[in-house]
Amino acid sequence: FCTTILRVSLIILNVSLAILFLSIGIVGCLFMTNRPFVERAVRQHWHASEVQELVDFVLQYDGVLAVPFIVIGFFVFALAILGIVALACENKIITILYTSQLGLMVFAQIVIVIAV
16 A cells, blocks of 8 residues: 555655656756746746846856757756666666666766765
8 A cells, every 4th residue: 555655755755856857958948949938937937136246147048058958958857768678667767767867867966065
């Protein structure tokens, strides 16, 4: 009973992460291909003068920001889908692949934090 609840909870979490990171990847694609959309969106959502520096930064470096958004967004999306499949099918090989990818991602984050 507890494993079923845990499995369903993890599937719901992975679906949420898949949707979130797919949208981040799409925003990265929009940064790369549709500058007028980015300008409208940034100016529409951030009006206050205290965030003007952030608005200017986003508009100035939209192409540079696009690549990490696309790579990280679609990578985590694919990883979340792999997690959903691993949890739903109860396949040991896919589960090992999923957990090893999660481990590599955590290791990469630790390396980046130490390096920066």
